[in-house]
Amino acid sequence: MGQIISVHSYRGGTGKSNLTANLAVTIARTGKRVAIVDCDLQSPGVHVIFQLVDDKIRFSLNDFLWGRCAIEQAAYDVTSVSIGAVGPEDERPRIFLVPSSFKTKEIGRVIKEGYDVALLNDGFRRLIQKLNLDVLLIDTHPGVNEETLLSITISDQVILILRPDSQDFQGIYVTLELAHRLGVSKPWLVLNKIPPGMDRNGLKHKVESSYDRSVIGMLPLNHEIVRLGSSGIFVNRFPDHPFTLEIQHIVNILLGKETI
Amino acid sequence: METESDPYLDALLGKMKSAASPLRQVLLEIHSKVQANDAGKVADYIPELAKADPNHLGISIVSVEGRSVDVGDFDVPFTMQSVSKPFVFGLGLQDRGREEVLKRIGVQPVGEAFNSITLDEASNRPFNPMINAGAIAAVDLVEGKDLPERVSRMLTMFQRYCGHPLQVDNGVLASERATGHRNRAIAHLMRNFDMIGPRFEETLELYFLQCSILVTARDLAMMGATLANHGVNPSTGERAIDAKFVKDLLSVMYSCGMYDYAGEWGYRIGIPAKSGVGGGIVAVVPGKVGIGTYSPRLDSKGNSVRGIDICQELVNRFQLHLFDVESERPSILDQFSHR
Numbered sequence: 398m399g400q401i402i403s404v405h406s407y408r409g410g411t412g413k414s415n416l417t418a419n420l421a422v423t424i425a426r427t428g429k430r431v432a433i434v435d436c437d438l439q440s441p442g443v444h445v446i447f448q449l450v451d452d453k454i455r456f457s458l459n460d461f462l463w464g465r466c467a468i469e470q471a472a473y474d475v476t477s478v479s480i481g482a483v484g485p486e487d488e489r490p491r492i493f494l495v496p497s498s499f500k501t502k503e504i505g506r507v508i509k510e511g512y513d514v515a516l517l518n519d520g521f522r523r524l525i526q527k528l529n530l531d532v533l534l535i536d537t538h539p540g541v542n543e544e545t546l547l548s549i550t551i552s553d554q555v556i557l558i559l560r561p562d563s564q565d566f567q568g569i570y571v572t573l574e575l576a577h578r579l580g581v582s583k584p585w586l587v588l589n590k591i592p593p594g595m596d597r598n599g600l601k602h603k604v605e606s607s608y609d610r611s612v613i614g615m616l617p618l619n620h621e622i623v624r625l626g627s628s629g630i631f632v633n634r635f636p637d638h639p640f641t642l643e644i645q646h647i648v649n650i651l652l653g654k655e656t657i
Numbered sequence: 658m659e660t661e662s663d664p665y666l667d668a669l670l671g672k673m674k675s676a677a678s679p680l681r682q683v684l685l686e687i688h689s690k691v692q693a694n695d696a697g698k699v700a701d702y703i704p705e706l707a708k709a710d711p712n713h714l715g716i717s718i719v720s721v722e723g724r725s726v727d728v729g730d731f732d733v734p735f736t737m738q739s740v741s742k743p744f745v746f747g748l749g750l751q752d753r754g755r756e757e758v759l760k761r762i763g764v765q766p767v768g769e770a771f772n773s774i775t776l777d778e779a780s781n782r783p784f785n786p787m788i789n790a791g792a793i794a795a796v797d798l799v800e801g802k803d804l805p806e807r808v809s810r811m812l813t814m815f816q817r818y819c820g821h822p823l824q825v826d827n828g829v830l831a832s833e834r835a836t837g838h839r840n841r842a843i844a845h846l847m848r849n850f851d852m853i854g855p856r857f858e859e860t861l862e863l864y865f866l867q868c869s870i871l872v873t874a875r876d877l878a879m880m881g882a883t884l885a886n887h888g889v890n891p892s893t894g895e896r897a898i899d900a901k902f903v904k905d906l907l908s909v910m911y912s913c914g915m916y917d918y919a920g921e922w923g924y925r926i927g928i929p930a931k932s933g934v935g936g937g938i939v940a941v942v943p944g945k946v947g948i949g950t951y952s953p954r955l956d957s958k959g960n961s962v963r964g965i966d967i968c969q970e971l972v973n974r975f976q977l978h979l980f981d982v983e984s985e986r987p988s989i990l991d992q993f994s995h996r
Binding site: 514515517518519522543546547549550551575578579580 | 666669670672673674675676677681682685727728995
């Protein structure tokens with residue numbers, strides 16, 4: 398049975414979708430079948446990183462939620478764009494993406510009508526089974542909302558991403574308390590956008606002792622990723638960059654190949 | 658870590674746990690299995706009921722801890738019809754006491770159709786409160802200085818069970834009123850024997866109204882859970898009926914709740930339940946859960962075909978039959994939590 402990993406942040410702009418995409422590619426490269434579900438129905442974005450364009454998308458997560466298709470019909474194989482050529486018969490590595498619709502009327506409908514959040518769990522379970530996944534990654538809308546809470550509840554591992562910023566520090570308390578109440582014992586923390594010259598060890602120690610949770614990644618503030626502007630997968634473009642090496646370290650921990 | 662309890666937060670977190678619960682997977686399986694059975698047809702004795710979508714299928718289960726798991730068309734509204742009968746019987750008990758009620762209504766199952774015009778020859782009482790005659794006698798007992806007050810008291814009673822105010826389907830109500838000749842005849846016959854009082858025209862109006870109240874499968878499950886939880890709504894904490902009367906309702910539901918299928922139901926499924934021709938069934942597992950189902954395809958006896966299938970599946974999987982004393986199956990209460 399595949400495992401579910403979800404990536405959350407309390408505030409926007411923490412680099413959540415980029416982290417998710419880069420984790421997915423790095424995990425897949427270890428020879429896994431991976432899917433990302435973009436649960437950010439209000440402001441979808443991860444499809445851009447995988448260059449999945451409108452005319453390729455027949456069904457989205459929205460169509461599944463409205464009962465117009467089975468969830469696997471909304472999953473697109475993005476292996477060639479993110480990993481490169483693999484044999485057409487090769488089962489591994491593979492990456493699939495289930496996008497949320499970026500049509501204005503669909504976003505409007507989600508906000509106006511809402512949906513039964515329990516359907517998401519039904520969809521995740523079915524996707525793992527139908528696509529024979531090893532890992533399902535969930536990208537969520539920032540802050541606390543129903544899809545965030547649901548994905549925290551059902552995930553095997555939860556990553557909370559934050560910047561060294563007082564607003565993020567305060568917000569993470571809320572998410573940690575909710576995770577605790579939902580029975581998730583140990584969400585991982587990832588610090589992103591650490592400015593050059595900051596005392597990394599001091600920061601790690603401060604965060605770990607404040608929250609009693611392990612920091613499994615310390616990602617540097619990264620001008621190259623800004624320049625890339627979500628037009629590609631960072632770990633592919635910059636294989637030796639410290640950011641890429643740190644992503645590798647996070648993946649090793651997530652897959653149990655390294656201990657903290 | 659702060660763990661102060663808050664009703665809104667608890668409800669939100671409970672919803673997430675239910676979405677992730679093993680019980681949801683079981684209900685989805687049952688939903689897709691019973692969906693294949695397209696036997697039975699939608700009630701058409703009044704034109705308004707014939708408009709129901711025969712494909713609708715909803716299942717909801719609410720535990721005595723107030724956790725709910727719902728799948729399919731659990732939030733599609735339909736009229737309560739005969740499902741209302743045990744609850745109005747309960748209001749009669751509450752208003753007049755057991756002794757007074759039993760003078761006017763029996764508790765004896767009867768092998769006749771729900772709308773038969775027969776009374777017990779020895780006592781002139783209707784046989785039980787689950788057939789139309791007994792239900793009309795029961796609603797006649799509902800107190801109030803005039804019709805609006807009686808309507809209001811009845812709706813308030815249902816609100817306590819469901820946890821929110823209820824609406825009436827005016828189309829169905831008008832239809833019931835326009836075609837309710839048989840129920841009028843039953844009322845006149847009982848009036849003749851003094852089994853109902855001089856306000857019987859008002860009482861008939863109340864009866865048509867109780868049949869036309871809109872509920873969902875989730876509402877029925879909550880009503881069932883309230884009975885399972887000794888009369889207290891597990892979600893709001895509000896009492897809907899005195900604990901001492903809960904067994905009165907459950908006994909007549911067990912023996913007479915499924916029209917003239919009741920004996921078979923008691924044997925095969927073995928939990929108190931009440932069905933309605935709107936397509937709903939409410940079932941109660943005392944001390945554990947309430948079950949609400951909605952599927953408007955009815956069998957020849959007036960029970961929801963798929964509703965019966967769902968209850969049978971649940972009873973088999975979790976050994977819910979009241980007389981089943983073996984216990985190797987998992988408890989349904991353990992199925993609400995993910996971790």
